[in-house]
Amino acid sequence: MSKITLYAHPRSGPSYRVGLALALMSEPFAFEIVDLPNGGGQKPEYKSKSRFGQVPCIQVGGxxxxxxxxxxxxLAEKTGKFGAKNAIERAHIHEWMYWDFDRLCPGLFRSRAYTLGFRKAEPAVVEAYRQEAEAGLAALESHLAKNEWLALGRPTIADISVYSGIFYAADGKFDVSKYPGISAWKARIEALPGYGKPADVIPAASRA
Ligand SMILES: N[C@@H](CCC(=O)N[C@@H](CS)C(=O)NCC(=O)O)C(=O)O
Structure with a gap:
């Protein structure tokens, strides 16, 4: 695979998701910070790479x-790691990735943004996102109380995807330690070879 450049922001949950996947897949990459707080995402040069002006974005060759x-x-398809081997497996991985974007990460990431002051909203809206996140955490716990991994009985990109939201849950004042299934699964991910926290996998400088 051609050398990858990851355009990201060190405090971005979706950026961490990609940085963590690259680290777990032992895939070397260069890192470019996109200065989101100062409008870096909206610069024409960056939007020519990332049409919505968001991070993450990867460049592979041209x-x-x-x-x-x-x-x-x-990345899963290119490296042959953490992905599906057939259409059924792919569908089971997607079940969790789509659910994550539907029911878990909006509540977790919005609550984080409200708590840290990145976003502002009326108290009722803040509370609605908090309740949504709590419902998502309860659904996740009910699966992980009985299963080691989200899909296929092995770690996949579904686990990497959901993990990034769980990693940042404490920023939104969610206590995941009260969920034993989630806590045990989180520890299993953190024991995978190559695992790193955001500061390890998304350093603020380019690396070879
Ligand atoms: N669905 C997107 C979400 C990406 C996203 O929300 N990125 C945020 C940073 S965490 C961003 O770039 N915000 C700037 C903007 O939306 O203009 C993904 O998973 O990549």
């Missing part, structure tokens, strides 16, 4: 890919 889920799919 092509760019956006949307963390699409990037994870690409």
């Amino acid at each position: 092509d760019t890919i956006i949307q963390s889920s699409a990037i994870l799919e690409y």
Whole structure:
């Protein structure tokens, strides 16, 4: 595979998702910070790579890919790691990735953004996202109380995707330690070879 450049922001959950996948897949990459707080995402040069002006984005050769889920799919297929071996497996992985974007990460990431002051909203809206996240965590716990991994009985990009939201849950004042199934699964991911926290996998400087 051509050398990858990851365009990201060190505090972005979806950026961490891609950085973590690259680390777990032992795929070397260069890192470019996109200065989101100062409008870096909206600069024409960056938008020519990432049409919505968002991070993450990866550049591979002359092509760019956006949307963390699409990037994870690409990486799994290219490296042959953490992905599906057939259509049924792919569908089971997708069940969790689509559910994550539908029911879990909006509540977790919005609550984080409200708590840290990145976003503002009326108290009722803040509370609605918090309840959505709590419902998502309860659904996740009910699966992980009985299963080691989200799909296929092995770690996949579905686990990497969901993990990034769980990693940042404490920023939104969610206590995941009260969920034993989620806590045990989180520890299993953190024991995988190559695992790193955001500061390890998304350093603020380019690396070879
Ligand atoms: N669905 C996208 C979400 C990406 C996203 O929300 N990125 C945020 C940073 S965490 C961003 O770039 N925000 C700037 C903007 O939307 O203009 C993905 O998974 O890649």
